[in-house]
Every structure is written in C-alpha cells, then in structure tokens.
Amino acid sequence: MLFRRIVLYALLVGASAGLLLTVVQLWQVIPIIHSAERFEGEKVPAGVHGHVGHQHAEHEHSAGAWEPAAGAERTGFTVMSNVLMAVGFALVLLPVMLVSSKTGGESKVNWSKGLFWGAAGYAVFYLAPSLGLPPEVPGAVAAPLEARQLWWLFAVTCTAAGLAGVAFGKTPWRWAALGLLVLPHIVGAPRPLTAAFSGHPAAVTAELARLAEQFIGATAVANGVLWLTLGLASIWAVRRIGSVST
Amino acid sequence: MNNNATVVNNSRVSTASGAIAKPLQLVAAFFLGAVILYGAGFVETSAVHNAAHDMRHSQGFPCH
Numbered sequence: 001m002l003f004r005r006i007v008l009y010a011l012l013v014g015a016s017a018g019l020l021l022t023v024v025q026l027w028q029v030i031p032i033i034h035s036a037e038r039f040e041g042e043k044v045p046a047g048v049h050g051h052v053g054h055q056h057a058e059h060e061h062s063a064g065a066w067e068p069a070a071g072a073e074r075t076g077f078t079v080m081s082n083v084l085m086a087v088g089f090a091l092v093l094l095p096v097m098l099v100s101s102k103t104g105g106e107s108k109v110n111w112s113k114g115l116f117w118g119a120a121g122y123a124v125f126y127l128a129p130s131l132g133l134p135p136e137v138p139g140a141v142a143a144p145l146e147a148r149q150l151w152w153l154f155a156v157t158c159t160a161a162g163l164a165g166v167a168f169g170k171t172p173w174r175w176a177a178l179g180l181l182v183l184p185h186i187v188g189a190p191r192p193l194t195a196a197f198s199g200h201p202a203a204v205t206a207e208l209a210r211l212a213e214q215f216i217g218a219t220a221v222a223n224g225v226l227w228l229t230l231g232l233a234s235i236w237a238v239r240r241i242g243s244v245s246t
Numbered sequence: 247m248n249n250n251a252t253v254v255n256n257s258r259v260s261t262a263s264g265a266i267a268k269p270l271q272l273v274a275a276f277f278l279g280a281v282i283l284y285g286a287g288f289v290e291t292s293a294v295h296n297a298a299h300d301m302r303h304s305q306g307f308p309c310h
Contacts, residue, residue, distance in 0.1 A: 089279065
C-alpha cells in the first residue's frame with residue numbers, strides 16, 4: 001500500500017535529517033539560545049515602558065507549567081522535536097515529489113533533483129518566513145503569536161504555490177506565479193510595538209542584539225543542513241517507493 | 247504494488263482495502279505530515295511548547 005510505504009520512508013528520512021540537524025544545532029544554535037536565556041531575568045519592570053500587546057517576559061510561561069529539566073532531558077526533547085518535525089516535512093515532501101516524478105518518469109529522479117527539492121524546501125519553509133519574521137532568540141519582544149503564525153503560514157503557502165507555478169506551469173502565464181513570492185512581503189509581517197529588546201538595561205540590550213544577529217546566521221546554516229538532507233534522502237525514498245502511476 | 251499480490255486473491259474486503267485510490271493515499275500522507283508539523287511547530291499548550299521550544303526557535307517557527 002502506497003500510504004504505508006510513504007509513512008515508512010518518511011520516518012527513515014525524517015529520523016536521519018532530524019538527527020543530523022540536532023548535531024548542527026548543538027554545535028552552534030543551542031549555545032546562543034542558552035546565552036540569551038541568561039538575560040531573560042534581567043528585565044527592568046515592564047510597566048515602566050508601558051508595553052502594549054505581546055511581551056516576551058511571558059516567555060517564562062504560566063508558573064508551574066511543565067518544562068524539561070536542563071541538560072540531558074531538554075536535549076532529549078529537542079532531539080524528539082527535531083525528528084518529529086523532519087518526519088512531518090518528509091511526509092509533506094514525499095507525496096509532492098512522487099506526483100511530480102510520475103509525470104517525468106525514472107530519468108527525472110536523480111540526485112540533482114534532490115538538491116532542487118531541498119533548495120525549494122529551504123526557500124519555502126525557512127527563507128520566505130524568515131525575511132518577514134527572522135528567527136528570534138528567547139527574550140526578544142515580538143508581535144502577538146497568532147498574528148505571526150498566520151503570517152508564517154501565509155508566507156509558506158504563497159512561496160510554495162509561487163515556486164510550484166513557475167516550476168510546473170505549462171503556459172507563459174506561469175511567470176505570473178512569481179507575484180506570489182513577493183505578496184507576503186508586500187502585505188508585511190506583523191511587527192512588535194516596541195524595539196526587540198526594550199525593557200533590558202542598555203548593556204544587555206547590546207549583547208542580546210549581537211546574539212540575535214549570530215542566531216540568524218546559525219539557524220540559516222542549521223536549516224540548510226536539514227533541507228539538504230531532506231532533499232537528498234527523499235530522492236532515495238522516492239526511488240525506493242517506486243512508481244505511483246500504476 | 248508488488249506486496250499487494252498476497253492479499254488480493256483472498257477476499258473482497260482485502261481487495262477493496264488495497265484499492266484505495268492512490269491520489270487519496272498521497273493526500274492522506276501529505277495531510278498527516280501537515281498535522282505533525284502543526285503539533286510540533288504551532289500548538290501553544292505550555293507543555294508542548296516547552297518540549298519543542300529549542301526546535302521552534304532554531305527552525306524559525308513563531309514561538310511564544
């Protein structure tokens with residue numbers, strides 16, 4: 001059964017990509033998160049600044065909520081989350097790749113296609129949303145969560161549809177799909193009402209701004225590794241799953 | 247679909263279950279992936295958020 005094969009291969013692809021991602025994260029992303037978290041407690045009382053809307057001090061969450069203990073437990077949950085997320089991406093990616101390979105035949109399923117699919121996933125799920133909502137270190141003030149999640153979905157959907165239109169469209173009109181790539185950025189991502197690190201002492205603000213900049217580079221590399229792995233491993237999976245045209 | 251050969255000759259039920267349209271199976275897999283991504287990246291419940299916290303920050307999912 002096709003569904004069962006897709007799920008099996010998505011688990012394998014997702015596990016390998018998620019584990020590799022974890023290695024990269026532990027090396028350069030997680031240390032920045034931990035550094036930023038050290039400053040979270042050092043806020044000037046928020047009332048002084050009259051913040052409206054979302055506040056990142058809420059990051060410490062409703063008191064008493066469960067959270068993984070620092071160290072091995074926290075890392076363990078990050079590994080699980082990474083693998084789960086990568087399996088989710090593989091489950092979304094594999095059906096789309098299978099449908100597209102159906103029209104192209106065996107010759108089209110080669111490793112360079114894996115790079116292409118990986119690049120597309122990187123553009124859709126990392127680059128496009130990050131242009132409006134750069135990955136944030138803990139402690140940054142941001143617009144309300146629901147608004148950002150909606151814009152994230154909007155950016156991902158538009159970018160995916162735009163790339164698909166250009167790549168698979170059959171008429172000259174397909175270039176109109178390029179408009180979908182810029183649409184989310186014309187609409188604009190939700191913005192916080194205050195500066196990202198307001199509420200902290202000046203020295204901490206400067207340090208957090210430096211960490212935030214490093215964080216964008218670190219996540220760009222980590223996501224690049226994730227999507228390179230997902231793209232190449234998914235080509236392997238598509239070859240193993242075989243034709244869907246019968 | 248080589249592994250279907252073992253069930254098809256048996257009963258009408260197994261034939262029917264093996265015959266779920268392929269487009270439907272593809273859509274089902276895609277949808278399952280979307281649900282998993284929603285759970286890992288978007289669910290706001292504190293425990294889920296805290297467990298997935300570092301991954302969400304790292305992958306650029308809106309967090310908090």
